[in-house]
Amino acid sequence: MTPPPYVPGHGLLAGRAVVITAAAGAGIGGATARRCLEEGARVLVSDAHERRLAATAAELEKEFGADRVDALPCDVTSEEQVQALYGRAVERFGRIDVAVNNAGLGGTADLVDMTDEQWGRVLDITLTGTMRCTRAALRLMRDQGTGVVVNNASVIGWRAQKGQAHYAAAKAGVMALTRCSALEAADFGVRVNAVSPSLAMHPHLVKVTSEELLEELTRREAFGRYAEPWEVANVIVFLASDYSSYMTGEVVSVSSQHA
Numbered sequence: 386m387t388p389p390p391y392v393p394g395h396g397l398l399a400g401r402a403v404v405i406t407a408a409a410g411a412g413i414g415g416a417t418a419r420r421c422l423e424e425g426a427r428v429l430v431s432d433a434h435e436r437r438l439a440a441t442a443a444e445l446e447k448e449f450g451a452d453r454v455d456a457l458p459c460d461v462t463s464e465e466q467v468q469a470l471y472g473r474a475v476e477r478f479g480r481i482d483v484a485v486n487n488a489g490l491g492g493t494a495d496l497v498d499m500t501d502e503q504w505g506r507v508l509d510i511t512l513t514g515t516m517r518c519t520r521a522a523l524r525l526m527r528d529q530g531t532g533v534v535v536n537n538a539s540v541i542g543w544r545a546q547k548g549q550a551h552y553a554a555a556k557a558g559v560m561a562l563t564r565c566s567a568l569e570a571a572d573f574g575v576r577v578n579a580v581s582p583s584l585a586m587h588p589h590l591v592k593v594t595s596e597e598l599l600e601e602l603t604r605r606e607a608f609g610r611y612a613e614p615w616e617v618a619n620v621i622v623f624l625a626s627d628y629s630s631y632m633t634g635e636v637v638s639v640s641s642q643h644a
Contacts, residue, residue, distance in 0.1 A: 388613045397626040399425030402478035404470065406461055406518055407488040409437035413537060413585055414487040416614035417621050422449045424622055426483070429474045431459035433488075461488045461514030471521040480529060483625040484522035486515045487537045489555070493548040504551045511555035512562070519566055519577070526575045534570070535624045536563050536579040540640050543581070556581075560636045567634030576633040578624045583640035584611040607641035 403421045408414035409432035418430050422445060430445070432438040435458045442456035455477045459470040474481045489511040494503050515536055526532030541549055542556035560579060567577035584606060606612075617639050623629055624637065 388610065388616065391615065392619060394420070394423035394425065397424040397622055397628065398483070401426045401482035401625075402429070402474060402480055403427065403483040403485065403625070404429045404431070404474045404481055404522070405485040405487060406431050406459060406470075406514075408432055409434050409441045411614065413582065413614045413617050413621075414485070415441055416618040417485055417487065418445060420615060420618040420622050421483070421485075421625070422453060424626075427453045427455075427478050429455045429457065429470070429477060431457050431470050433458065433460045461517055462509050464517055467514075467517045467521050470518075471525060475525065481522060481525050482532055484518060484526075484532070484534045485537075485621055485625070486518045486522075486534065488514050488518070489537060489539075489552075491549075491552045494551070495548055496550045499551065507551040508555050508558075511552065512558040515559050516562055519562065523566065523570055523575060523577075526570070527573045530574045532575045533625050534566070534575070534577040535621050536577070537621075538563070538579040538581040538636055540581050540583040540638060542636075563636060564634045571633055576624075576629070578629070578632055578634070579636045580617060580620050580624065581636050581638045581640070582612060582617045583638075585614050585617050585639075605641075612639060 398421055403426045405414055405418050408418045408430035418428050421428050430442055438456055438458055442454060446454045457470055457473045459466045461467060490507050492503060492507055519534055522534050536559050538559045539556040541553045542560050563577055563579040570577050620637055620639050
């Protein structure tokens with residue numbers, strides 16, 4: 386089954402300031418940056434890969450204008466760099482309306498053979514990195530009395546898969562972090578939600594995943610195909626917009642896979 390036509394923007398984020406981590410390249414982060422710009426936002430893109438980030442920023446600036454696009458490298462395992470990222474957003478845009486925490490790291494290793502380093506690296510980027518960015522955003526949004534955080538979880542946080550104990554634990558942690566921080570942030574008018582994609586295809590995934598596994602995962606999908614990254618980005622935009630004004634603490638599956 387082929388994907389549906391690309392949906393044009395409707396101004397859902399007009400004038401809003403958005404920060405997106407892991408936004409370089411052709412994955413969910415890059416698709417989200419483009420979708421937010423198409424919806425009228427000003428966007429600060431970040432990524433740990435400086436060369437890819439520069440290329441992404443140049444492409445977006447050419448299409449949407451340098452006044453609406455900014456970029457800053459950020460390794461979410463560094464609190465100093467996370468603080469610099471959000472400081473840059475306030476410096477450039479005067480505020481932050483939406484934080485999209487997309488940074489994560491996968492990998493395959495059976496638990497019996499997994500090293501502490503493998504476990505720790507995945508947890509530090511995927512879960513603790515999301516916590517660092519959520520915390521930084523909420524501190525700014527608390528003072529504003531408004532804002533939205535959207536985290537990127539995964540269906541693997543609900544279901545089991547061999548070789549994915551570290552990644553599944555991290556993504557389940559992102560879900561729990563989302564729910565708990567949402568209750569706290571509600572006190573100062575800020576919403577926190579998450580998307581939970583299953584299989585969104587992009588070039589990096591093809592490089593690190595076997596063809597056999599990709600075929601198996603595709604067969605599990607109700608539509609018999611993988612998601613396009615922009616289809617996940619559409620849901621992120623919905624959660625960032627006023628159309629989801631009564632939603633907080635939710636983990637929205639962008640998939641048929643709930644278990």
